[in-house]
Amino acid sequence: MNVARPGSRGGAAWTGDSPLARWLAQASGAPATIAQVVRLGGGAIQQNWLLDVTLDGRHVQFVLRTDGPSSLDLSHTRAHEFAIRKVAFAAGVNVGEPLWLCEDRSVIGTPFFVMTRMGGTADAVRVVRDVQLGGDRATLPQRLGAQLARIHAIRPPQPDLSFLSLPGRSPALDFVAWSRCVLDRFADPRPVLEWGVRWLERNAPEAGELVLCHHDFRTGNYMLDESGITAILDWEFAGWGDAAEDLGWFCAACWRFGAYEREAGGVGSREAFFAGYERESGTRVDRAAVQYWEVAAHVRWGIIAVLQAQRHLSGAESSLELALTSHLVPELEFEILALTEQGR
Amino acid sequence: MRTRPTGSELLSTAQTVVRDEILPHVPSEERATVLAIQTAMRLAARRLDLGDAPSAEELEQLEAARGALRGKLLEYLPQARQYSARLAAKAIAIAKNELVYGSAPEREELDRLTRLLGEKPHLASTARDVHEGLRQLYVRLADDIRAGQADPGTPAWALTRAHLDRMTRQALNESNPAYLKARAGLVRPQ
Numbered sequence: 001m002n003v004a005r006p007g008s009r010g011g012a013a014w015t016g017d018s019p020l021a022r023w024l025a026q027a028s029g030a031p032a033t034i035a036q037v038v039r040l041g042g043g044a045i046q047q048n049w050l051l052d053v054t055l056d057g058r059h060v061q062f063v064l065r066t067d068g069p070s071s072l073d074l075s076h077t078r079a080h081e082f083a084i085r086k087v088a089f090a091a092g093v094n095v096g097e098p099l100w101l102c103e104d105r106s107v108i109g110t111p112f113f114v115m116t117r118m119g120g121t122a123d124a125v126r127v128v129r130d131v132q133l134g135g136d137r138a139t140l141p142q143r144l145g146a147q148l149a150r151i152h153a154i155r156p157p158q159p160d161l162s163f164l165s166l167p168g169r170s171p172a173l174d175f176v177a178w179s180r181c182v183l184d185r186f187a188d189p190r191p192v193l194e195w196g197v198r199w200l201e202r203n204a205p206e207a208g209e210l211v212l213c214h215h216d217f218r219t220g221n222y223m224l225d226e227s228g229i230t231a232i233l234d235w236e237f238a239g240w241g242d243a244a245e246d247l248g249w250f251c252a253a254c255w256r257f258g259a260y261e262r263e264a265g266g267v268g269s270r271e272a273f274f275a276g277y278e279r280e281s282g283t284r285v286d287r288a289a290v291q292y293w294e295v296a297a298h299v300r301w302g303i304i305a306v307l308q309a310q311r312h313l314s315g316a317e318s319s320l321e322l323a324l325t326s327h328l329v330p331e332l333e334f335e336i337l338a339l340t341e342q343g344r
Numbered sequence: 345m346r347t348r349p350t351g352s353e354l355l356s357t358a359q360t361v362v363r364d365e366i367l368p369h370v371p372s373e374e375r376a377t378v379l380a381i382q383t384a385m386r387l388a389a390r391r392l393d394l395g396d397a398p399s400a401e402e403l404e405q406l407e408a409a410r411g412a413l414r415g416k417l418l419e420y421l422p423q424a425r426q427y428s429a430r431l432a433a434k435a436i437a438i439a440k441n442e443l444v445y446g447s448a449p450e451r452e453e454l455d456r457l458t459r460l461l462g463e464k465p466h467l468a469s470t471a472r473d474v475h476e477g478l479r480q481l482y483v484r485l486a487d488d489i490r491a492g493q494a495d496p497g498t499p500a501w502a503l504t505r506a507h508l509d510r511m512t513r514q515a516l517n518e519s520n521p522a523y524l525k526a527r528a529g530l531v532r533p534q
Binding site: 048180183188189190193194195197198202253258260306309312315318319320321323324326327328329330331334335337339344 | 358
């Protein structure tokens with residue numbers, strides 16, 4: 001863990017009798033002091049900070065989540081993400097309990113929320129390789145499938161999620177339209193991404209029942225400790241969609257972190273993952289629809305990777321990591337070509 | 345909006361990383377290693393900018409720079425900076441691959457794509473002309489694909505598909521050749 005760098009927003013300025021400590025006291029209704037603040041890894045778009053707090057005389061740890069220096073326009077505001085996490089928590093999904101939201105910019109400069117700290121690691125390479133993590137590894141894919149099924153049990157209408165727009169014609173054709181809209185903003189055309197989008201247009205499945213999709217449910221976005229799955233992370237893209245979107249995203253080759261033979265996120269077999277999902281949801285997974293959304297997964301990640309590289313190229317956020325993300329795109333294009341080989 | 349930084353742009357960002365994030369942690373007896381890394385990167389960036397072929401010695405120095413960033417320098421670095429060192433090594437690897445291939449793959453692709461699309465032959469001479477010519481043909485190729493003119497059942501389908509396969513493989517030869525090896529099993533015999 002890295003202690004907050006001097007000069008970065010947050011960190012030492014939040015400790016002691018800070019505006020943040022006073023806000024925490026007010027939100028929780030108990031005297032609060034902040035002993036230490038540590039920046040947590042992960043999250044290129046949002047920032048997570050670990051707060052060591054003395055609350056009502058007890059030592060507790062919270063996670064504070066706020067925006068990074070530049071954010072993608074397609075992600076939710078913190079207020080919306082907070083509402084989504086509340087609904088997910090109530091539905092029995094493993095997430096840190098969302099506690100308090102602050103939209104007053106005078107406290108730390110940006111809107112943020114505070115949640116219970118969950119243990120474990122989300123490091124994808126460790127999750128894929130370290131079989132000590134996640135409890136019984138043989139049933140890990142089933143348990144992940146069950147987590148996803150709980151998220152998908154959340155259906156519209158949800159009064160607390162009224163800010164989420166409903167897809168128009170079909171989530172598949174909406175995705176095609178979104179992809180083209182973004183591709184048209186690139187000066188350098190990406191013919192293979194276009195090829196994938198055209199395939200998605202020609203093969204769009206019938207729209208399934210609308211469910212709450214996480215939209216980034218994959219290895220790297222859930223935390224494991226020795227006993228099991230502690231938390232599903234990164235809810236910033238959640239919205240109404242087709243259940244197969246999330247299932248395809250999870251199984252896509254780009255999220256197996258080198259363990260290509262374990263098709264469910266590099267941690268198990270596709271069928272085991274589906275079995276856990278089916279048992280929890282009582283519905284059958286449409287395998288063909290999942291394959292369709294795997295093509296979409298590579299197109300989507302390809303487009304997002306280009307957008308990330310552009311944050312670097314535009315000078316908005318000079319970063320070698322963002323610049324190198326563009327060099328992942330050929331890998332995604334390779335998968336798109338392999339998955340669409342038959343032309344169908 | 346451009347979609348991809350060039351190898352020389354990657355190197356220039358990586359040089360900042362080496363100077364600001366790695367050098368300060370390295371003890372004086374290893375400073376020479378960092379200097380050698382910086383020199384190799386600077387030379388490679390210049391070669392890429394000018395479109396020059398690198399010498400065998402320069403390629404060896406780049407490889408040594410990459411090896412040091414992934415190897416002996418790591419022990420001096422805190423964890424977050426180890427990650428930066430690996431990113432810098434990755435940037436060097438890509439730039440090196442771009443140097444090794446030079447502009448030949450783009451020239452060849454320009455010729456093939458010109459024929460595929462039935463366009464007039466390009467009179468591109470410099471590497472920059474070739475790159476720009478290719479970019480213009482990509483606009484046409486992308487439009488054709490979107491308009492359904494390369495759908496299965498059209499005369500263009502198989503040739504377009506073969507072209508996309510080739511260009512993607514070449515992009516991987518430069519960005520991540522190990523990926524092609526790792527995913528070789530995925531490719532069905534033609």
